[in-house]
Amino acid sequence: MTEYEYRVGDTDAGLAPAGIDQPRIEKAVREILLAIGEDPDRDGLVETPARVARAFAEQFAGLSQRPEDVLTTVFEANHEEMVLVKDIELYSTCEHHLVPFYGAAHVGYIPNTDGRITGLSKLARLVDIYARRPQVQERLTSQVADALMERLEPRGVIVVVEAEHLCMTMRGVRKPGAKTVTSAVRGAFRESYKTRAEAMDLILGRR
Numbered sequence: 001m002t003e004y005e006y007r008v009g010d011t012d013a014g015l016a017p018a019g020i021d022q023p024r025i026e027k028a029v030r031e032i033l034l035a036i037g038e039d040p041d042r043d044g045l046v047e048t049p050a051r052v053a054r055a056f057a058e059q060f061a062g063l064s065q066r067p068e069d070v071l072t073t074v075f076e077a078n079h080e081e082m083v084l085v086k087d088i089e090l091y092s093t094c095e096h097h098l099v100p101f102y103g104a105a106h107v108g109y110i111p112n113t114d115g116r117i118t119g120l121s122k123l124a125r126l127v128d129i130y131a132r133r134p135q136v137q138e139r140l141t142s143q144v145a146d147a148l149m150e151r152l153e154p155r156g157v158i159v160v161v162e163a164e165h166l167c168m169t170m171r172g173v174r175k176p177g178a179k180t181v182t183s184a185v186r187g188a189f190r191e192s193y194k195t196r197a198e199a200m201d202l203i204l205g206r207r
């Protein structure tokens with residue numbers, strides 16, 4: 001496989017992100033099928049290792065993406081109040097069991113006094129970069145917050161993630177419906193109860 005620089009959007013074109021060795025995934029998936037007592041050569045399974053390799057390339061594309069790849073549009077506007085994008089749909093993979101966890105992310109920030117802001121879609125792209133990796137929800141939440149702090153140098157950031165973990169529903173403790181809520185607050189949202197409460201009210205739809 002030739003090495004190349006992975007660009008955002010490459011997975012949509014069916015290209016493998018750098019660092020993801022699809023033939024190796026295929027071999028491993030064939031081994032797993034054998035190990036569970038299946039016949040990897042039967043009709044329904046014969047293409048499965050290749051399909052899983054393609055799916056993993058997409059699911060884990062974030063491993064080779066950096067925040068600066070997506071937080072490209074940074075501009076100055078005369079806006080120093082909170083910007084909040086809520087209900088950003090999120091699909092990630094639990095790093096303990098390699099099964100999905102999914103839900104929504106809410107991302108807010110208060111621009112600095114220069115009014116430095118980014119495109120709204122970039123907040124959702126940032127969530128995707130960190131979701132498309134083997135993850136734990138807490139790390140995903142704080143990575144989004146820290147990346148925004150670093151790139152926009154805002155007065156504050158709040159990130160709230162609500163998700164259901166399939167490792168807790170389809171197996172193990174089996175508690176469907178249990179939702180995990182994590183938050184990361186930085187700057188003004190950490191320092192001021194009032195600012196944090198205002199954001200939480202907006203996120204929870206109390207306003």
Ligand SMILES: Nc1nc2c(ncn2[C@@H]2O[C@H](COP(=O)(O)OP(=O)(O)OP(=O)(O)O)[C@@H](O)[C@H]2O)c(=O)[nH]1
Pocket residue numbers: 094095096135136137138165167168171172173
């Ligand atoms: N903190 C945190 N824990 C997670 C996350 N995703 C999965 N887990 C937990 O990771 C733990 C792994 O526990 P182990 O005891 O090592 O694994 P296990 O025997 O499969 O555990 P059970 O799921 O309880 O059957 C479980 O309690 C999961 O619920 C996450 O995003 N954050």
Ligand SMILES: [Zn+2]
Pocket residue numbers: 094095096097098099165167168
């Ligand atoms: Zn898990």
